[in-house]
Amino acid sequence: MQPRIIRTWCALIFVLSFASPVTGQHLPDGAEDWYLEASDGVDLYVVEFGAAAAPGDTVVVLHGGWGAEHSYLWPTIIPLADRYHFVLYDQRESLRSPAPDSTISLQRFVSDLEDLRRELGQERLTIFAHSMGSRLAYTYLRKHPEHVRRLALAGPLVPTGSPLGDKRKMRKVRKQFVQWAKKREKAEITEEGLGRDSLSDREKTARWRIGFAAGKIYHVERWHQMEGGRAFYNGDIAELINQKVAAQQIVKASVLVLPVPVRQSIQSDDQRNPRVQGMWLLQHRQERTQRQWLPAVSLQGLRSAQSSRS
Numbered sequence: 001m002q003p004r005i006i007r008t009w010c011a012l013i014f015v016l017s018f019a020s021p022v023t024g025q026h027l028p029d030g031a032e033d034w035y036l037e038a039s040d041g042v043d044l045y046v047v048e049f050g051a052a053a054a055p056g057d058t059v060v061v062l063h064g065g066w067g068a069e070h071s072y073l074w075p076t077i078i079p080l081a082d083r084y085h086f087v088l089y090d091q092r093e094s095l096r097s098p099a100p101d102s103t104i105s106l107q108r109f110v111s112d113l114e115d116l117r118r119e120l121g122q123e124r125l126t127i128f129a130h131s132m133g134s135r136l137a138y139t140y141l142r143k144h145p146e147h148v149r150r151l152a153l154a155g156p157l158v159p160t161g162s163p164l165g166d167k168r169k170m171r172k173v174r175k176q177f178v179q180w181a182k183k184r185e186k187a188e189i190t191e192e193g194l195g196r197d198s199l200s201d202r203e204k205t206a207r208w209r210i211g212f213a214a215g216k217i218y219h220v221e222r223w224h225q226m227e228g229g230r231a232f233y234n235g236d237i238a239e240l241i242n243q244k245v246a247a248q249q250i251v252k253a254s255v256l257v258l259p260v261p262v263r264q265s266i267q268s269d270d271q272r273n274p275r276v277q278g279m280w281l282l283q284h285r286q287e288r289t290q291r292q293w294l295p296a297v298s299l300q301g302l303r304s305a306q307s308s309r310s
């Protein structure tokens with residue numbers, strides 16, 4: 001009887017190996033993942049999802065970081081997949097796109113985005129960028145203005161050279177923000193009883209996540225909702241890029257002078273968390289806008305604004 005049982009289990013495992021293939025992550029129904037071979041041979045992980053009915057409805061999504069990965073943006077784009085075709089990818093040396101440190105530079109990231117545009121067969125890109133992804137979007141726009149249809153920016157960096165880009169004021173604001181974030185982090189750690197030296201690994205993770213949330217979202221008490229981090233985030237990428245790009249060259253004011261529609265959003269709730277703000281950015285919830293100079297808009301609105309130029 002035992003040999004028969006063994007044969008039965010072997011047959012069952014063989015069948016299941018085809019019925020339930022092992023995947024690196026859970027993807028929404030209808031999503032397709034593949035690898036883009038960049039011009040220097042590095043493989044970049046790409047996922048496509050949703051439908052496109054007209055030119056400009058294909059949206060390339062640039063995640064934040066540097067060094068984050070794309071999956072945290074799924075809750076933002078899934079509700080819009082019946083109207084737009086989204087292309088997400090892990091940037092070079094992020095989680096699913098390993099690459100040698102020697103290949104990390106802002107210009108290399110721009111080249112990767114251009115390689116992706118060519119592979120997609122898109123003459124001009126509609127780009128949705130979050131946080132540090134806006135820096136990549138600005139730099140790509142500056143180098144390839146003819147290949148950008150429009151930008152939608154969530155929690156973006158302020159371009160230097162804009163009326164909002166006064167360096168002295170920005171340094172002051174940044175210092176105030178760091179102090180404010182540390183104060184909120186300390187208060188939340190105390191509230192959760194995590195201020196002691198001896199912590200379990202689970203408690204250490206919670207404490208780390210509070211610190212991570214303090215610099216990312218307004219309501220730090222929502223840190224339980226923050227996913228990923230640690231293995232999902234490679235902070236070394238920022239250091240590698242900044243070693244090769246002078247601070248004053250971070251972003252230029254190209255978006256202010258080029259004829260490309262640009263829409264930005266910073267929300268009053270969680271200004272750097274697209275899980276909270278992204279839906280309002282893309283679905284036009286202007287009543288939640290934090291600043292008049294950064295209106296929340298929809299991609300539909302971006303398409304309308306550009307229709308005369310398409």
